Amino acid sequence: MRLTRFFKTITRTQDFSAALLFGFVLAIAAWLVLMPFNKQVQQATMLRFHLQSKSFLAWCGLQVVPSMYNLENRYWLTESQQNRDGTWSQKKIDSGMANHFPTRMLTSYDARYRFYGERRHAEMLLESRFQNQALVTKWKVVRQLDNSLIVTQEPTN
Amino acid sequence: MSLVHEFSGADRWLQSESVGPPLSTPMFINRLVIASVFISLVWKVKYFAMGFMICFAHPLKDSFFPTILSNTFVSMGCYFLAMMSCIVIVSTRQTKVALGCAVALAASLYILCIHQQTYNDVTFLTCFWTAIWSIWFTSRIDRDPENALLEKGVFLSHVVLSVIFLGGAVGKMTPGYWTGQVLYEIYFADRDFWFFNTLRESFADETLHFISGWYSRFVIGTELACSLLWLLPPRLASLLALVTCCGICIMSNVLLFSVLTCLIGLSLVGLVRSTISVAEPVGT
Numbered sequence: 356m357r358l359t360r361f362f363k364t365i366t367r368t369q370d371f372s373a374a375l376l377f378g379f380v381l382a383i384a385a386w387l388v389l390m391p392f393n394k395q396v397q398q399a400t401m402l403r404f405h406l407q408s409k410s411f412l413a414w415c416g417l418q419v420v421p422s423m424y425n426l427e428n429r430y431w432l433t434e435s436q437q438n439r440d441g442t443w444s445q446k447k448i449d450s451g452m453a454n455h456f457p458t459r460m461l462t463s464y465d466a467r468y469r470f471y472g473e474r475r476h477a478e479m480l481l482e483s484r485f486q487n488q489a490l491v492t493k494w495k496v497v498r499q500l501d502n503s504l505i506v507t508q509e510p511t512n
Numbered sequence: 513m514s515l516v517h518e519f520s521g522a523d524r525w526l527q528s529e530s531v532g533p534p535l536s537t538p539m540f541i542n543r544l545v546i547a548s549v550f551i552s553l554v555w556k557v558k559y560f561a562m563g564f565m566i567c568f569a570h571p572l573k574d575s576f577f578p579t580i581l582s583n584t585f586v587s588m589g590c591y592f593l594a595m596m597s598c599i600v601i602v603s604t605r606q607t608k609v610a611l612g613c614a615v616a617l618a619a620s621l622y623i624l625c626i627h628q629q630t631y632n633d634v635t636f637l638t639c640f641w642t643a644i645w646s647i648w649f650t651s652r653i654d655r656d657p658e659n660a661l662l663e664k665g666v667f668l669s670h671v672v673l674s675v676i677f678l679g680g681a682v683g684k685m686t687p688g689y690w691t692g693q694v695l696y697e698i699y700f701a702d703r704d705f706w707f708f709n710t711l712r713e714s715f716a717d718e719t720l721h722f723i724s725g726w727y728s729r730f731v732i733g734t735e736l737a738c739s740l741l742w743l744l745p746p747r748l749a750s751l752l753a754l755v756t757c758c759g760i761c762i763m764s765n766v767l768l769f770s771v772l773t774c775l776i777g778l779s780l781v782g783l784v785r786s787t788i789s790v791a792e793p794v795g796t
Contacts, residue, residue, distance in 0.1 A: 357667055357743065357746070360663070360667075361663075361664060361667045361668075364660050364663055364664050365664060367660065368652075368656050368657075368660050368661075368664075370652060370655075372648050372651055372652070373648060373652070373664050373668060376648045380672060380675050383675050383679075384674075384675050384678055387675070387678050387679055387682050388678075390682040390683065390685075391682055391685045406576045411576065411577075411578065414576075414626075415626045418622075418625045418626050418631065418637070419622075419640070420679060421637060421675060421676040421677075421678070421679025422679050422683050423634050423676075423679065423680045423771070424683065424684060424689075424694075424731075425679070425680070425682075425683025425684065426683055427686055427687075427688030427689070427693075451697060451698075452694055452697040454698055455632065455634070455683075456631070458632070459632035461572075461574075462574070462628055462629065462631075462632070463629075463632055464559075464563030464566045464567065464629070467566050467567065467570040467572065468566050468570075471570065472570065484686065484688065486686050486687070502570055503571045503572070503573060504570050504572045504573070505572075505573050505574075506572060506573065506574040507574075507575070508575075
């Protein structure tokens with residue numbers, strides 16, 4: 356009913372920008388409606404959340420899709436410590452759930468301050484799950500002498 | 513001579529800002545919505561200010577983001593540009609100025625949505641959608657009869673709100689949310705907030721798991737219901753959106769007002785429209 360009236364009004368007022376905005380929202384809604392049923396959409400969302408989209412442009416396109424508190428996102432933060440014999444061992448620092456974008460544990464203000472301010476080397480394991488789909492990525496953070504942080508992705512076993 | 517022209521132009525502009533007829537309803541509604549965006553942006557201003565300082569101290573290099581979108585001056589500049597745009601929109605009577613600032617607002621918010629330091633903060637995404645609505649609305653103020661514009665404005669505000677709630681609902685259709693485990697770990701286990709503190713003091717851990725399950729299912733159900741706002745009667749849709757947005761913040765985290773105040777602003781469009789009766793001019 357409201358939709359019919361809306362179309363009548365935009366036709367009467369020749370408001371093509373309203374139709375454009377409505378179409379844009381409709382396209383986003385169609386993508387979202389597919390999410391529970393379509394593996395490609397689920398995978399694209401997970402790749403978006405892990406900054407792994409096929410291209411940066413594709414990721415930028417997906418960034419307008421609303422996604423508050425989406426997917427089951429977990430993180431595990433460990434610190435590399437050099438032993439006396441020269442080998443490296445891992446010490447668990449923190450783990451938990453992230454509401455969205457588990458990579459925020461690498462890039463956000465909080466993460467930079469809480470996790471990496473005092474550490475030289477740290478590893479982060481991130482996991483996102485949605486129904487039967489899962490994506491795991493592993494990251495390494497190294498703090499330079501000038502306090503800048505270098506984040507690189509590591510192969511997952 | 514040209515100087516005189518400039519002065520007289522500035523004078524006219526100042527006069528048009530300070531005096532003149534009362535604001536039209538669409539202009540008032542647009543100001544209200546943009547004021548809500550401004551509140552969203554300043555809600556966590558201390559957090560953002562501290563964040564920018566941390567980013568200056570710990571710049572982060574990665575292979576995904578282009579250098580310019582990792583730069584702290586860019587994120588800080590966009591944040592300030594967004595706030596300044598809001599201030600100009602709520603203080604100008606000139607539609608073209610308001611439209612230009614709405615475009616600047618949406619552009620700066622979109623950059624924040626794809627910036628390394630701010631992409632994860634949904635504040636900028638909800639504000640971006642609100643700004644998109646405002647661009648469309650402002651662009652029609654001088655063209656459409658008030659009634660027609662307000663009718664379309666209310667409908668599109670509900671369409672935008674619906675898709676934002678839909679985004680929240682579908683991403684939770686997974687066992688972790690259905691059982692409540694995700695929200696248990698994020699909120700129920702140790703979040704220092706009156707609601708969760710009270711629950712922890714009152715119930716055993718096993719009961720908390722049970723409550724978090726139903727809390728989570730209630731959230732999914734509410735978001736799904738709100739994804740159908742565009743089908744409901746306008747006043748009811750606005751009220752439902754308003755109550756839901758306020759409820760989410762009061763029951764889980766007041767910091768979420770930064771994400772939801774702009775959506776509260778969009779919800780108010782329908783309420784203001786139904787409160788203020790607008791007489792359509794003859795012949796339109």
